[in-house]
Amino acid sequence: MNSPVYDFLAPRIMRIGAQAEPEIAMEHWRLTRDEDGIGWLALDRAGASANTLGSEVLEELDRMLGRLEEAPPRGLILHSAKKSGFLMGADIREFSGWRDPEDLKRRIERGHRLFDRLEALPFPTVALIHGFCLGGGLELALACDYRVAVGDARLGFPEVLLGLHPGLGGTFRSTALIDPVEAMTMMLTGKPAHAKKAQRLGLVDAAVEPRHAEAAARAAVERTLRTDRGGLRAAAFGTTTGRRLAARQMRSKTRARARPEHYPAPYALIDLWEEHGGDREAMQKAEIESFAKLGVGDTAQNLVRVFFLREALKERGKGDADVRHLHVIGAGAMGGEIAAWCAMRGLTVTLADLDQKALAKAIGRARKLCDDRLHDRAARRDAMDRLIPDFSGDGLRHADLVIEAIAEKLDAKRGLYEAILPKMKDGALLATNTSSIPLETLSEGLPDPGRLVGLHFFNPVSRMELVEVVRHERASEDALARARAFCGRIGRLPVPVESAPGFLVNRVLTPYLLEALVLIDQGLRPAAVDEAALRFGMAMGPVEVADRVGLDICLDVAEHLKGSLARPLPDVPGWFREKIDRGELGSKTGKGLYDWKSGKPERGDSPDQADPEVVDRLILPMVNTAAECLRQGIVSEPDLIDGAMIFGAGFAPFRGGPANYARTRGAEQIADSLGRLAERHGPRFTPDEGLGELASR
Numbered sequence: 001m002n003s004p005v006y007d008f009l010a011p012r013i014m015r016i017g018a019q020a021e022p023e024i025a026m027e028h029w030r031l032t033r034d035e036d037g038i039g040w041l042a043l044d045r046a047g048a049s050a051n052t053l054g055s056e057v058l059e060e061l062d063r064m065l066g067r068l069e070e071a072p073p074r075g076l077i078l079h080s081a082k083k084s085g086f087l088m089g090a091d092i093r094e095f096s097g098w099r100d101p102e103d104l105k106r107r108i109e110r111g112h113r114l115f116d117r118l119e120a121l122p123f124p125t126v127a128l129i130h131g132f133c134l135g136g137g138l139e140l141a142l143a144c145d146y147r148v149a150v151g152d153a154r155l156g157f158p159e160v161l162l163g164l165h166p167g168l169g170g171t172f173r174s175t176a177l178i179d180p181v182e183a184m185t186m187m188l189t190g191k192p193a194h195a196k197k198a199q200r201l202g203l204v205d206a207a208v209e210p211r212h213a214e215a216a217a218r219a220a221v222e223r224t225l226r227t228d229r230g231g232l233r234a235a236a237f238g239t240t241t242g243r244r245l246a247a248r249q250m251r252s253k254t255r256a257r258a259r260p261e262h263y264p265a266p267y268a269l270i271d272l273w274e275e276h277g278g279d280r281e282a283m284q285k286a287e288i289e290s291f292a293k294l295g296v297g298d299t300a301q302n303l304v305r306v307f308f309l310r311e312a313l314k315e316r317g318k319g320d321a322d323v324r325h326l327h328v329i330g331a332g333a334m335g336g337e338i339a340a341w342c343a344m345r346g347l348t349v350t351l352a353d354l355d356q357k358a359l360a361k362a363i364g365r366a367r368k369l370c371d372d373r374l375h376d377r378a379a380r381r382d383a384m385d386r387l388i389p390d391f392s393g394d395g396l397r398h399a400d401l402v403i404e405a406i407a408e409k410l411d412a413k414r415g416l417y418e419a420i421l422p423k424m425k426d427g428a429l430l431a432t433n434t435s436s437i438p439l440e441t442l443s444e445g446l447p448d449p450g451r452l453v454g455l456h457f458f459n460p461v462s463r464m465e466l467v468e469v470v471r472h473e474r475a476s477e478d479a480l481a482r483a484r485a486f487c488g489r490i491g492r493l494p495v496p497v498e499s500a501p502g503f504l505v506n507r508v509l510t511p512y513l514l515e516a517l518v519l520i521d522q523g524l525r526p527a528a529v530d531e532a533a534l535r536f537g538m539a540m541g542p543v544e545v546a547d548r549v550g551l552d553i554c555l556d557v558a559e560h561l562k563g564s565l566a567r568p569l570p571d572v573p574g575w576f577r578e579k580i581d582r583g584e585l586g587s588k589t590g591k592g593l594y595d596w597k598s599g600k601p602e603r604g605d606s607p608d609q610a611d612p613e614v615v616d617r618l619i620l621p622m623v624n625t626a627a628e629c630l631r632q633g634i635v636s637e638p639d640l641i642d643g644a645m646i647f648g649a650g651f652a653p654f655r656g657g658p659a660n661y662a663r664t665r666g667a668e669q670i671a672d673s674l675g676r677l678a679e680r681h682g683p684r685f686t687p688d689e690g691l692g693e694l695a696s697r
Contacts (some may be wrong), residue, residue: 134158142169195207302656431455437505466643470475528610570684641657662695
């Protein structure tokens with residue numbers, strides 16, 4: 001995120017540093033005093049596009065505070081010299097490999113002493129925040145006396161997404177400053193608050209436009225800035241009874257999203273606050289102990305790895321896609337949401353469909369998506385202005401990229417390409433969102449097959465980060481590079497895959513879904529099958545996945561793969577086909593493998609425990625197929641498999657992906673388990689010879 005307010009803010013704030021040489025200049029920090037004796041302390045981490053709190057940055061801050069104590073200014077304003085924002089949080093690179101809790105505890109204690117020292121400075125301190133202020137960055141801001149948020153600032157505690165909770169004072173400073181339940185909600189969900197909401201919560205003392213930023217910061221130094229902190233609810237949770245009742249509700253809500261055996265951090269945070277809330281000294285000590293214990297655990301270490309998997313995929317999306325105008329053909333669920341998402345991300349989008357009613361429905365869904373995802377009324381208006389229903393297909397001639405998202409029928413797609421290619425402008429890319437048809441087949445007969453690529457999005461596009469960028473033997477390298485850069489431009493994660501039946505994610509996921517049908521056919525209730533997957537850690541059970549995708553679509557993919565692969569897949573039960581014939585297609589029809597009410601499946605009671613063999617029958621075929629895909633060159637490295645399956649299919653994030661799970665459990669043990677399953681249930685479980693390669697680093 002490059003903060004658009006920075007271009008306005010920087011000349012006014014940074015001119016203070018231009019009037020004279022900095023009083024103190026270190027590698028990452030610069031201190032300048034203005035004519036009023038106010039210190040302006042700028043963080044500008046060397047060699048980085050964003051500020052993070054690494055050990056060197058913290059050590060320099062410690063030295064800087066010593067200098068400030070020796071020669072105190074009238075007040076101190078901390079700000080960022082980075083366009084990307086105030087402070088993104090801790091340097092996650094330093095999290096990887098933590099194994100000694102005592103060493104980690106000593107590191108965290110040093111950070112606490114530093115932030116306590118900042119908090120104790122004998123003059124007013126102000127955090128002037130633009131852009132992102134997350135994790136350790138927000139904890140640094142909380143150690144200041146005042147916080148002023150500018151324009152598009154976003155403040156939050158994302159540590160839970162790394163299997164942690166705040167570890168530099170965020171637990172006790174936030175719950176003392178604002179309504180403790182609101183503070184706990186921020187820490188438990190990891191969701192950031194925009195500037196205006198942060199002001200309503202009391203997390204910041206002012207949320208201002210850029211032109212008022214300097215004046216607000218100076219008013220805070222003069223202690224004339226009006227503040228609104230605390231309240232009756234904060235006092236109510238000062239009692240043990242109040243916290244106990246609130247903690248019970250928090251645990252209940254958290255269990256609906258994350259199991260304690262998989263994700264211990266939110267439960268540790270709730271315990272911490274319930275037991276010590278209101279007692280700063282005790283809570284500080286408990287925060288350090290709890291963070292150190294979590295930080296060396298498998299969950300945190302695997303989630304840190306997942307963070308770097310995401311960053312590596314982001315790197316693949318860098319570059320100039322040279323796409324300003326997108327034309328989407330097909331206004332169904334996928335095409336309509338691709339178009340809406342891209343308009344929200346700043347592209348001009350024309351959306352075409354032969355069915356005007358389908359177009360109208362797609363525009364209605366887009367409007368609801370904008371309302372849900374964009375906080376600013378002007379941003380919602382601008383996004384909808386960029387999304388243009390195109391009844392006549394005129395946008396095709398102007399588009400830099402055309403995405404085809406029509407039905408999965410080979411003849412229909414070929415006929416469409418024949419009609420549109422002569423009308424596309426020179427240099428425009430043609431992409432297909434096909435989930436199953438090989439691109440070699442689609443490219444046959446095209447006058448310029450090099451411009452055709454696969455861009456396989458996942459449903460729903462607004463929530464699923466992954467896009468498979470599918471290569472075929474005649475695709476040009478330039479087209480593939482632009483396709484990856486387009487994904488980066490719209491905030492999605494590109495994973496390069498070779499054209500093959502099912503590509504990567506559907507190829508790996510299909511055995512999981514089909515085995516679920518076999519288990520149901522053998523007498524297990526759908527809820528029991530899903531529970532086995534959930535106990536392993538999958539984001540969603542296979543039965544619910546099938547219902548949400550659509551049983552008809554699952555059948556189409558399964559039949560296509562069954563006729564294309566050497567490895568056997570289980571037969572689809574007859575009753576499943578009968579459901580489809582009756583129109584029981586899943587959530588979209590209100591009835592499928594589950595009955596659906598208000599967008600949710602009616603599961604009934606789930607078993608208290610899952611049969612380990614059932615878990616293996618669901619999970620190990622995915623691991624086995626991932627090994628096969630790697631061996632066949634559909635994907636080039638195990639990390640790509642892990643990233644694709646986590647971000648595209650919800651494979652248990654705390655386990656780090658199928659390849660990491662294979663490494664953890666051991667390739668030999670997985671092969672032995674598959675061998676036993678093959679003896680009992682047939683050759684579909686035969687271990688793949690690529691398991692060893694999958695499990696290697």
